[in-house]
Each structure stands twice: as structure tokens, then as C-alpha cells.
Amino acid sequence: MSEERTALRLECITKEYPLVRANDCISFDVRWGEVHAVVGENGAGKTTLMKIVYGMVRPDGGRIYVDGRPAEIRSPADAIRLGIGMVHQHFMLVDVFTVLENIVLGHEPRKGGAIDLEAARRSVQALLREVGFDLDLDARVEELPVGLQQRVEILKTLYREAKILILDEPTAVLTPQEAGELFRFLRGFVARGNTVIFISHKLAEVMEVSDRVTVIRDGRVVGTVDTPKTSVAELARMMVGREVILTVQKTPPRPGEVLLSVADLWVEEAGKKPRVAGVNLEVRAGEILGIAGVEGNGQSELVEAITGLRPYRGTVRYQGEVIARPDARRVREHRVSHIPEDRNARGLVLDFSTRDNLILGDHYRAPFVDRYGFFRDAVIDDYARGVVETYDVRPRSIHLSARHYSGGNAQKIIVGRELYRKPRILIAAQPTRGVDIGAIEFIHKQIVEARDQGMAVLLVSADLNEVMSLADRILVMFEGRIVGEVRPEEATEERLGLLMAGITEGAPA
Template sequence: MTKSEYVVEMRKITKDFGGFKANDQVDLKVKPGEIHALLGENGAGKSTLMNILSGLLEPTSGEILLNGEPVKIDSPTAANRLGIGMVHQHFMLVDAFTVTENIILGNEPSHLGVIDRKKAEKEIKELSDKYGLAVDPTAKVRDISVGMQQRAEILKTLYRGANILIFDEPTAVLTPQEIEELIEIMKSLVAEGKSIILITHKLDEIRHAADRCTVIRRGKSIDTVEVKGTTSEELAEMMVGHSVTFKIPKAPAQIGTPILNVKGLKVNESRGLPAVKGIDFTVHAGEILGIAGIDGNGQTELIEALTGLRKVVGGAVVIKGKDVTNAAVRKITETGVAHVPEDRQKYGLVLQMSLSENLALQTYYQAPISHHGILNYHEMRQEALRLIKEYDIRTTNEQLRAGELSGGNQQKAIVARELDRNADLVIVAQPTRGLDVGAIEYIHRQLIDQRDQGKAILLVSFELDEIMNLSDRIIVLHDGKIAGEVRPETTTEQELGLLMAGSSKQAAAQEVK
């Protein structure tokens, strides 16, 4: 039935957002039965292109062909009908519903108005078995792991008859082991004749999973290459337009005095259940201590407790010899703590306020920005202009609302505000989540700079690469406890992965051997 060499062909797609071209004459050709990676930095136009393909956006010009026939995809329903399914980055699942209920949502098979659950469950089970997804159709979404939730999302698209699956940055939330599994699943899907478009900015994944790769930069398609004949460096260069260093060289750490002492720390999560269950560690001046772990193992609560945002229920936090257990946020900050929060839009910025007001968020109450409670906006703007220049925040002006900055520049603004205060302890959580290669490199350099200036740095990250590249020591959190401490020179990703999954250090070392 295939009349064309390509299952999807997007020709000269242009999407114009009132003068700004998010896509400019982009071409994308996907062969049947391949995993086709779509590589690009944040804001390069990957998502716009895929939103056009899945019917969420209409292109300003250009045409889309499926199996050689021109089609018009003007709504998500139309995309569904044409067999295009999207596995979203943020899962679109109802927590309180079962997998089956989620999958049939909006499309319920019914008999005389009564949902035929049995039939749906059976069909879903069959689909799950066919592709080796191992999803229990009767489990409630809130009870299953993140990896399984993602597989439920995949099942949803398959159940709706998708032939072309779009994966939007699917590995962001997964452990290394789960990533392996996902790649296996994707391979079995294409073996069954499906075609996959994989949106990502992680080069490793492309190398492992994809057959071909189309690179997009600033709204234009740069090239489509065979993955086998291309190196990661070449891909990265195509993506950012200049050569990049993956690993920032760093001198050996000059370990100084202890700055942060955590003793037997216990913290509860919001429902009152223990989240951090008695941990001890120390961060010294001049070192980066990385905290690895899968999301939800107490990292968020730990950071909140250290910075005064959450109540400590047991143990002590000592910064520079001062006991700051359960001290007010501002007191801890003034002790000499900079904090780049995990959720930059919720905690890091007031999105409706201007960039200059956000840059002054920690210093607005002090001279020179205010005197006796009266703000000096002129001074605030001058400070902002200085930070914008020094930290290379790309913005049209300092009065732009923070919400209008790109993700990378929002993060740069937070980093600028926090590091500029010259604090002795720098606590950073997920500093590069969702950022592109250029911004990641920038932030990593800043952190190593701070280390070399003798600051103590506590880094929490779910990205193993980041932990491995930056840390001088690594502790792994699992279920609110320290599962082990390792050194980046002597450990492997496998060992870390196993520790993160809850194996003991000995067991992990054993298994890796």
C-alpha cells in the first residue's frame, strides 16, 4: 500500500508566530519502520514541528504527506485518525484512574451506554503483551512507577491505532535502566512496522536508539544523517552551530574547611510521612558534592530543609559552624547560602514581575536597592543591567517580564542572582533540567568556577552525566537514606544506577563486576 519511500514527509514547513519564524522551511522525511531522531536545542523548533504534525498547530505554509498522499491535519483528532500518536513528555494521565480507564478516556467502548471495561482490558492486555510493555491494565496510575506510566502512554497511542509514534523527550524522567528498557521497546515497535519520531537533545540516546537523525537549529532543518556514520561531536556541532565540549576540564579539588554539616537529618514530606530518614554528610569549601538519585527519594525535601523552606523534624543543619536548623529562610540566606531551586518557575522566579525585580528578589531590602524601606528602582535597574551583562542573560531589556524569557535565560537569571551574592555555600538542584547544550555548558562552567574560588557546592541532579562530570564526591539517595558514597573516578554509571535503585554498595559493586 506504500506509494512512497516515506511514511511521513513534511515539506518546507513554515510556522510564523507574528513575525517570529519558529519553523522556517523545515523538511522532515521519516521512513517506515525506522526510529528517526529529531535533534535540536530548546527553542530550535522541534516541538513546533511536532505540534504541527500532531494537529495542535497549523503551519503557515508547507505541506504534509503521509505515505505519499497530501493530508491536512487540522486537529489532534484528525492526527489520531491518520494514525499519528504522541507520547508526551509530561504524562497526560489521570492519577486516580486505572491504566485501562486512562487509555479509553475520551474514546470509551460501550454497550448501551455502559462502558465495556472487560473488553477494553482484554484488548489492552493483548497489546501490552504483543509489544512487551508489561503494563497491568487494572493498576491505578498513581500506584505504578514512572516508567510504567510512560508505557501506559505508549499503550494509549497504540490502542488508538497509531502507526507513527512521536516520543517527546521520553527519557527525562527515567533511570538509566528504564532508559535501556524504553529503547528496547522502541526497537520492538519498529520491528512490528511502526515508525517512531524521537524528539531529544540527548546525543547518547540517539546513538543507541535511532537509525537516522534530522537536526534542527533556530527553526531551520540543518541536515538529515545516518546515525551510524556520524559521531556525537558532529551531531552536537550541527545542533548548536559550533563545536562543544562535553566534559569541562577541571583541576583537582582544593578541599578546605567544612562549610555544611548535616547530622542525622530527618524531614517529612507534605503528607507528614518521613522523606529524609536520618542522613549525615559534610560539604567542604572547594568541593562539589553531588547527590544522585531518582526523583522522589527525598532530594526535594532535603534541599528544602537545608534552605529553611521545610521543617526539620530531627537532627541538625550546621552552616559555617552556626546551627541553622529550622531557622528562617532569610537568616539562612544571610549566613551565606545561595540556592538555585529545583523548580525555577515556581520557586526561582516571580514570572509576572520584571527581570530586574527578579534579579533583586534576594537583595531588594538592602542598600543600595532600598533605603529605609523605599525602593530605588534606578539602582535596581543598574544592578540588573550589570548582571545581565556579566552573566550573559539574553533579553530585549531588563524590564521584560521574567516569564517571557526562554528557559535557559530564566535559569541564567537565577544563577546570576544567587552566585553574585558571593555566598560560601551554593546549593543547586537540577540546574540544567530542560536546558540546551550551550546553556548547560555555561552553568557547569559557573559551578566549577565557584568551586575553584573555594565555595562549597551541593549539587542535586537526576542526570547522571551531570553528577559524574561535576562532582568531586557523590552520595546516592535512595528512599530517604544514603545508599552509598562513591567517587566519580572510580564508579560507573551501572553502579550508580544500581545504588539509585536501592541495591547496597556491596551488592552494586558485585553486580557490576
């Protein structure tokens, strides 16, 4: 690993899809010993480029050099052989296997034909000591929080001796604390002479963890800058091509009648600790109620209960009305919209076109069907074009199937669908996850405008900045309960952080 040899050199990498040139002659160098961030708007081509480097996608043209030598990367196996590892945003672990089994899967040491799990354990333990991770090798992956699952993914690549580690939006699902731990590991990893390629929309993190940043726009390189010499504002400008307003602009709320009320709500499973334990809350027309909390403290279950996706005990009133049984369709008919936290599992049908995804949930009724129950295709097309245009979904097609969108554009489709129908109540879980900085600005503006027109918003977000800047009131959830309320003007990361850890400053809530 000499100074002269670059870890990775990309020369005019090009990849064309039917509707877009995802990579348009991309060239840049990544050095040994650096964290190299790659940023750009949704659909700019970041994931495509990394999949090319990892051998998952074949480029139409261009050359790749690894450690100074030309490389033929036709499959992930080739990439691994060249010391390249990739951690995907959607983890590819086997849930029912243990941590150890997942790490060594496919590369098990053998003794006389049989898998030598003890040898595997010894080498993985050595690896754990080297990188300073604390991980129970015998835990089943499905029982681990996402932060630890990600460590398993990272260890998997290290076990295969990755020296160039690619992370595609690794912090989207992490708590701030987990992200901090990841960054410490990454800094240590490059200090040992390795290389990290780090994709993120969180520019503050990019500033914190990277040495250099390459900005991509519309499949082309805008430039590579030294991190200490740039700023969030400059990166945003390079990405978007204009100034981006980084703070939410809104006037004080003028709350009206209660539109959503939740009384003594419990979500329980036999033999387990209650997921939601007696939550009470009210959201009024014209206000945004934020719920802050470390993921896994009942927020997801609370949202699923309110949106009719999961059984619960207690009372939920939508504009004063109670719906007898959990019933997502009925809830929706009460003009409740829901931006779900897991866009692939609940938000989109990946094999459906944009158009069909955009009417999902309302597809069985007017204006999308006529009185005989037939689809009104022209109406649906117009509606879909309206959403795609308004929410700047790229590419602009209404016929592309959902799986072919970039992560952030898929999210824009969901947000657009849920807001365009003009709900009275919006339940938004992680509404801007994976969305670029310009689109965050836009989505926040839409939510604030709808609030000003009288929509009630329940916002659940792991992003404290988002909660602090968007919410008019903030509740903190811990172990299924609301443990405190903080006014946004009094909220600080420290104060919320303490409550999120269950420390309630003496008085019980």
C-alpha cells in the same frame, strides 16, 4: 505502508513569534520504520515544530503530508485521526484516575450508552502484551513513578492507534534503566513498521536509539544524517556551529572551611516510611559534593529540607548558623542558592517576565528596593540584562513572560538567577536538565569557577555522567539513607549503579 510513502513529510513549515521566527521554512522527511531524532540548541524550534505536527500550534505557512497525502492538522483530534500521537514532557494525566481510566479517557468503548470498562480492560491488556509493558491497570497514576507514568502516556497514544509517535525529551526524567526500557520499546515499535520522532539533548542516547538525525539551528534545518555515519561530536558541532568540549575541565579541589553541615536529618510523614532517614553530610568551601541516586530515594526531600521548604528533624548549619524553623527566605539570606528540580513548580512564575523572575527571592531587599521599599527599576533592568546576557538566554528580552521560553532557556534563567547573586552555598538539583550541550558546558564551567572561588556546592543529579564529571566527592542515596561514598576517580556507572540499587558490597554503610 509502502516503502515509497514517507510517514511524514514537512514542507517549508514556518512559524513566527513576536521576537523570533521559531520555524523558518523547515523541510524534511520521516520514514516508516525509523526512529528519527530531532536535535538542536535550546530555542532552535523543535517543540514548536512538533506542536505544529500535533495540531497544537497553527503554522504561518508550509505543508504537511502524512503517509504521502496532504494533511490538514488543525487540532490534536485531527492529528490523532491521522495516526499521530505525542507524549509531552509534562505529562497530561489525571492523577486520581487509574491507569486504565487514563488510557481510555475520551475514547471509552460503550455498550448501550454506558462505558464498557471490561471491554476497555481487554483491549488495553492485549496492547500491553503486544508492546511488552508490565503495568498495573488499577493503580492510581499519582502513585506511579515517572517512568511508569510515561508508559501510561505512551499507551494512551497507542490505544488511539498512533503509528507516528512523537516524544519530546522523554528521557529527561527517566533513570538510565528506565530509558533503556523505553528504547527497547521504541525499537520494537518501529520494527513493526511504525515511526518514532525523538527529541533529546542527550546525544549519546540519540546515537543509541535513532536511525537518522535531523539537526535544527535557529529555526532552520542544518541537515539530516544517518546515525551510524555520525558521532556525538559531529552532532554537537552541527547544533552549535562550533566545537564543544564534552568533558568538564577542572583542577583538584582545595576544600576550605565547612559551609554546609547536615546532622542526623530526618524527613517523615505520619504513617509512612521516612523519606530521609538520618542523613549526615558536610560540604566545604571550594568543593562539589555530588549525590547520586535513583529518583525517589529521598534526594528531593533532602534538598527541600536544606533549602527551608519542608519540615525536618535534625540540624542544618549554614556557615555555622542554625535557622530555627524551616524558612526559605532566611536560608536564602544566608547566601544559599537553590536550583530546584521542578522548574515549573518551584523555579519560575510562568506569568512573570524574565526580569521579575530573575529577582525572585531577593526582590524585597537591596539592591532591588530602595530604603523606602520601592523597586529600583533601573537597577533591576540592569541586573536582569546582565543575567540574560551572561547565561545566553534566548530570546534576549527581559520582558517576555516565562511561559514563552523554550524548556532549556527557562532552565538557563533559573541557573543564571541562582549563580549571578554569588552565593556561598549552592544546592543544585538536576541543574542541566533539558539544557543543550553547549549550555551544559557553560553551566558546568560556571559552577566549577564558583567552586574555585570558594563556593560550596551540593549537586543532586540523576545524570550519572554529570555527577561523575562534576563532583569532587560522591555520596549515594538509597531509601532515604546515604549508603556509600565513592571517589570520582574510582566511580564507574556499574559501581554507582549497584549502590543506587541498595547493594552495598557486604559491609553496611
